[in-house]
Amino acid sequence: MAEPETMNDDNGLPLFAFQDLDYIPFGYGTTTAPYIETSAGTMRAAAALMRLGASQDIDAGLTSLEQKSGPAVVCDLGSGDGEFLIGLLDHIDSHAHGVTAARGIGIDYDAELIKKASTRSISEGINAIWIVYDFNNDEEDLASLLMNTHHVTHVFIYLVPKQLMMQTVRRILTRLCASGVVVCCYKFFPAYLTPARCDTRMELMLYDETS
Numbered sequence: 549m550a551e552p553e554t555m556n557d558d559n560g561l562p563l564f565a566f567q568d569l570d571y572i573p574f575g576y577g578t579t580t581a582p583y584i585e586t587s588a589g590t591m592r593a594a595a596a597l598m599r600l601g602a603s604q605d606i607d608a609g610l611t612s613l614e615q616k617s618g619p620a621v622v623c624d625l626g627s628g629d630g631e632f633l634i635g636l637l638d639h640i641d642s643h644a645h646g647v648t649a650a651r652g653i654g655i656d657y658d659a660e661l662i663k664k665a666s667t668r669s670i671s672e673g674i675n676a677i678w679i680v681y682d683f684n685n686d687e688e689d690l691a692s693l694l695m696n697t698h699h700v701t702h703v704f705i706y707l708v709p710k711q712l713m714m715q716t717v718r719r720i721l722t723r724l725c726a727s728g729v730v731v732c733c734y735k736f737f738p739a740y741l742t743p744a745r746c747d748t749r750m751e752l753m754l755y756d757e758t759s
């Protein structure tokens with residue numbers, strides 16, 4: 549079979565940003581970067597699955613982590629411009645009845661996106677820090693940094709399968725999970741972790757070795 553032809557833009561760059569990836573992420577919005585935002589509906593479903601903020605489980609009497617042991621620390625691994633994490637933190641705090649329920653850490657290798665996220669979270673009064681970091685190289689041992697320095701309790705991930713399969717990413721996620729960090733994946737799922745709960749309709753899977 550003939551190889552598919554690569555289309556280039558006016559600058560000679562590949563027009564299709566995902567040609568190196570195994571899957572085409574649904575709903576991509578740019579031809580230059582594999583950056584796709586997760587919707588507000590998915591964000592609310594992720595909060596419920598992670599038991600952060602209002603959920604049927606909490607309403608039914610189950611306590612959420614932030615009620616048991618102080619504010620949750622939520623990391624978006626591949627946070628982009630921060631829209632998802634800022635929305636999630638806002639959503640969690642709006643259901644926390646006046647207590648600070650969560651703070652956030654956004655990680656991305658795109659410095660421009662991290663700058664946008666930082667500016668936006670400051671202007672919206674959101675308690676988050678934003679770090680430029682390439683977890684493919686993982687030169688500074690991200691898992692240790694997240695657990696020991698930032699005391700991360702929850703991690704949200706929306707990455708394509710090829711990224712999830714990288715040795716570095718696999719090591720980071722496996723160590724976080726083994727240490728009791730709750731990991732929530734959207735759309736694509738790491739086969740090396742064992743799911744604890746899922747929201748099939750919203751394509752969310754939760755990994756929680758403490759449950």
Ligand SMILES: C[S@@+](CC[C@H](N)C(=O)[O-])C[C@H]1O[C@@H](n2cnc3c(N)ncnc32)[C@H](O)[C@@H]1O
Nearest residue numbers: 584585586626627628632656657682683684706
């Ligand atoms: C699909 S977007 C998800 C954005 C956001 N988490 C959301 O759900 O709306 C994936 C993000 O991961 C980032 N990313 C991909 N590979 C990365 C790497 N090796 N290190 C850091 N960030 C990475 C991309 O720059 C992009 O912003």
